[in-house]
Amino acid sequence: MKINRRHFVGILYDCILFEYASLVQDSHGQHSQQYTLSLDDLADSFAFVADFYKHHRSLMDIPCDQFITRNQLHTVAGLIDYIEEMDRGVFEIFPLPVELREDAPSFASSSSVRRERRRQERSGYQMGTSGLLSNGPSISASRGKGMNTSSTFQTQPWTDMYSHRGHALHPDTDTDLDDEYSIVIPGLSKTDIQSFLWEYAYMPEDYHDDIATLIRYLRRDEWLMNGSKGPIISFNWSLEGVQKFSREYNQNKIHKVQQREQEEVKRQRELTQKQQEEWNRQQELIREQEAQQRTKITDTFIWKMHESMSILPKASKEIDNLIKTLESEIGEFFDFCFVTLSAMGSFAAELHTNQSDLDLSLGGNVKHITPSSLADALQHYLYENVSISNNPFQQSLSSTLTSRVSFVDPKTAITCHLTLNDPLAIHRSKLIKTYNLIEPRFGPVLVALKHLVVHRHIDTYHFIPFSTYALELMLITFLQTENPPILPKLQQPTPHEDGDEERPLKELIVQGIDCSFDRDWAYYQGFGNRNTKTVAELVLDFCRFFGYVFDYESKEVNARIGAFRWRPDLTRTHTSLAMTSSGPTAGPSTGSSTSTATAIPGFLSRSNSSSSVTTQGSMSRLESVSYAGLVFHVMDPFMVSLNITAPCQGERVRMMKECFQEAYEALNEGDINLAFAHSSH
Known part of the structure; x- marks a missing residue:
C-alpha cells in the first residue's frame, strides 16, 4: 500500500496539538483556557521527529524525515506556510480551531532558555540498556512486519541534525526573533477528548505505532512533560509507546464497538423474528377459532404484557437501596436532620413496571428545606437532570401550587420525582396497594x-x-x-361473615382528613x-x-x-x-342487521x-x-x-x-x- 506521508504528518501534527491542549483544562465547556505554543518549539518537535527517524528507520513504519526537511517543517517559516494552508489551523482530527498569532508572547525569552537546556541535556544524554540512545555498544532490534529479518543499528550521541532554521548539521543560532510567532491551542472538554481519540482510532493502522512511539519520546526527551498522560507500553522491537496511540489498543477498541453493534443487530433481528412469529401465531389462532375464543386470546395477551412489564426482584431491591441511600444523603446534606423518604404512586402500590417513574415524598424535619435547596443536594451527590417543576397531578389534588424536584439516578437510570411532605399521597398509595393485594x-x-x-x-x-x-x-x-x-368497600363498615357485627375501622386522621380504611387485605382474600x-x-x-x-x-x-x-x-x-x-x-341486538356480533x-x-x-x-x-x-x-x-x-x-x-x-x-x-x-x- 502506498504511504501518504503528508497525511501521516498531518495526523502527527494534530496529535501534538492534542498533547499541548491537555496541559490546560476546559472550563465548563467554554474553552476559556488556552495554551500558547511558540512555532520555534513546534519546529524543534518536528526536528526531533526527523532525527528520531534517521536513528531508527528500520524500526518505524512510515519514515518521514525527508518529508519534514523538504517541506521545512522544522523551521518557523515552513510551519507558517504549513499552518496557513489549513482552514482552521488544524489538519483533520483535532476538534477545535487553533489561532496563528504574530506577536511577542511574554514567555519569549524563557522559551529560548528552555530549548537550550533541552539541547544541552540531549547532547550529553547517556542511557542504560533500557534507554533510547547511548554511547555504549550497539543494540540489535527488529520490528515484526511479516518478514524474518532483523536490522542492526549503532546508537550515537544525540545531535541536532536539523536545527529549527533548516541547516542540517549546522550549529543552532537560535534568537528570540522566532518567538514572535505562536499558535493558540484551546483547552478540550471531555467530549472533545473522546471525539479526538475516536477519530484517531479510525486512522490508518500503520500510523498508530509510529505516533505512539514518537509521542512517547517527544514527551520524555524534547518536551520534558507528560502531555495527555496515559500508560506507557513496551513494543517487541525495543521501543516504547503511549498505549492509547498504539495500533493494538485502537484495534481492540474498534473491535469491541463492532462486536457490540453486531450483537445488538443480532439481538434486534432475533427480537423482530420473535415478534413476527408471535404475530403470525396470533393471526392464525384468530382465523381458526370462533368468536368464543377471542376473549381467551386477548386474555393471554394481557397477562403476557403484564409479565413482560413487571420489574424483577433484583430491580425492586435496587430501588429500595436507592431510597435508603437518597434518604441518608439528604439527611447528611442538611446537617444530619431527621428526614424520612417514602415511596408513593405505583411503586408503593406494587403496580410499578419497567417503564414507571419513581415518586417519592420527603417527610420529617423538612420545615427549612425548599425545592431549590433540595435540588442543590441532589446535584451535590451527582444525580443527573435535576430540575424543579410544578407537579401537574398534585395541582389537581390540592388548591395550592406544589413543586416537585425531578432527577435521574445515574446507577439505575430511573427517573424520580420528589415532593416535600405529602403524607396524603402516601396513604392514597397504601389504599391502592391494599386493593391490588386483595x-x-x-x-x-x-x-x-x-x-x-x-x-x-x-x-x-x-x-x-x-x-x-x-x-x-x-x-x-x-x-x-x-x-x-x-x-370490597374498604372505607365502609363491613359485616363479619356471620353478619351480626361490623368490622371496626381503625381511625386515622392525617392533616385533619379522615384516611381510615380496612388495611387487613388478607381478610378479603378470595x-x-x-x-x-x-x-x-x-x-x-x-x-x-x-x-x-x-x-x-x-x-x-x-x-x-x-x-x-x-x-x-x-x-x-x-x-x-x-x-x-x-x-x-x-x-x-334487536335490530334487523344480519351481521350482529356474538x-x-x-x-x-x-x-x-x-x-x-x-x-x-x-x-x-x-x-x-x-x-x-x-x-x-x-x-x-x-x-x-x-x-x-x-x-x-x-x-x-x-x-x-x-x-x-x-x-x-x-x-x-x-x-x-x-x-x-x-x-x-
Whole structure:
C-alpha cells in the first residue's frame, strides 16, 4: 500500500496539538483556557521527529524525515506556510480551531532558555540498556512486519541534525526573533477528548505505532512533560509507546464497538423474528377459532404484557437501596436532620413496571428545606437532570401550587420525582396497594388499561390531563360495582361473615382528613372469586361502560362509597348523556342487521344500564350532544369534595369517551393490534 506521508504528518501534527491542549483544562465547556505554543518549539518537535527517524528507520513504519526537511517543517517559516494552508489551523482530527498569532508572547525569552537546556541535556544524554540512545555498544532490534529479518543499528550521541532554521548539521543560532510567532491551542472538554481519540482510532493502522512511539519520546526527551498522560507500553522491537496511540489498543477498541453493534443487530433481528412469529401465531389462532375464543386470546395477551412489564426482584431491591441511600444523603446534606423518604404512586402500590417513574415524598424535619435547596443536594451527590417543576397531578389534588424536584439516578437510570411532605399521597398509595393485594386480576387489568389510554393520549402528559391515579380509582369503583362484586368497600363498615357485627375501622386522621380504611387485605382474600370474568372480559367491559354507559354529565366515580352516584351538587337541567346514546349491553341486538356480533359470555351490565351488544356500525358516538361546560368527576377517596379530574372538561371528555369506544370495538372484534395501537385522536 502506498504511504501518504503528508497525511501521516498531518495526523502527527494534530496529535501534538492534542498533547499541548491537555496541559490546560476546559472550563465548563467554554474553552476559556488556552495554551500558547511558540512555532520555534513546534519546529524543534518536528526536528526531533526527523532525527528520531534517521536513528531508527528500520524500526518505524512510515519514515518521514525527508518529508519534514523538504517541506521545512522544522523551521518557523515552513510551519507558517504549513499552518496557513489549513482552514482552521488544524489538519483533520483535532476538534477545535487553533489561532496563528504574530506577536511577542511574554514567555519569549524563557522559551529560548528552555530549548537550550533541552539541547544541552540531549547532547550529553547517556542511557542504560533500557534507554533510547547511548554511547555504549550497539543494540540489535527488529520490528515484526511479516518478514524474518532483523536490522542492526549503532546508537550515537544525540545531535541536532536539523536545527529549527533548516541547516542540517549546522550549529543552532537560535534568537528570540522566532518567538514572535505562536499558535493558540484551546483547552478540550471531555467530549472533545473522546471525539479526538475516536477519530484517531479510525486512522490508518500503520500510523498508530509510529505516533505512539514518537509521542512517547517527544514527551520524555524534547518536551520534558507528560502531555495527555496515559500508560506507557513496551513494543517487541525495543521501543516504547503511549498505549492509547498504539495500533493494538485502537484495534481492540474498534473491535469491541463492532462486536457490540453486531450483537445488538443480532439481538434486534432475533427480537423482530420473535415478534413476527408471535404475530403470525396470533393471526392464525384468530382465523381458526370462533368468536368464543377471542376473549381467551386477548386474555393471554394481557397477562403476557403484564409479565413482560413487571420489574424483577433484583430491580425492586435496587430501588429500595436507592431510597435508603437518597434518604441518608439528604439527611447528611442538611446537617444530619431527621428526614424520612417514602415511596408513593405505583411503586408503593406494587403496580410499578419497567417503564414507571419513581415518586417519592420527603417527610420529617423538612420545615427549612425548599425545592431549590433540595435540588442543590441532589446535584451535590451527582444525580443527573435535576430540575424543579410544578407537579401537574398534585395541582389537581390540592388548591395550592406544589413543586416537585425531578432527577435521574445515574446507577439505575430511573427517573424520580420528589415532593416535600405529602403524607396524603402516601396513604392514597397504601389504599391502592391494599386493593391490588386483595384481587390478583387488578394489576393485569390496570396495565392493559394504562396501555390503552397512553397510546390514545388520555394521560397526564398528552392531550387530556388524566393521571394513573384517576384510572386506578375508576377501576376500583368498577370492580366494586360488578355483579357479584370483585373488590370490597374498604372505607365502609363491613359485616363479619356471620353478619351480626361490623368490622371496626381503625381511625386515622392525617392533616385533619379522615384516611381510615380496612388495611387487613388478607381478610378479603378470595373476595371476588364468585365473579369468574377473565382479565380480557374485565378490560372489555370497562371500555364498554366508560365508552357508552357512564353518565358523564350527571354522575361521579366515587371509590370511597363504591358507587357511580348522582353528583350531590347537581341540579339537572338536561337529559342524561347516557339516555341519549345507543351503546352496547349484554343482550343481543334487536335490530334487523344480519351481521350482529356474538355476545361474549360473562359480560354483565350495571343495574342502571339498559344497553346492548350490537354491531360496530350501530354504535352511536353521541354526535348530537354538546360537551361545552361538561366536567368529568372522579372523587378523591380521602378529600371527599376533591375532583381529581377537574381539568378534563368539554371536548376532552368527548375525546376520552371516543377513545374507550374505539378500544371496545377493536377488542370486541378480537383485533388486538388495533386495540393496543396508537390512536389518531
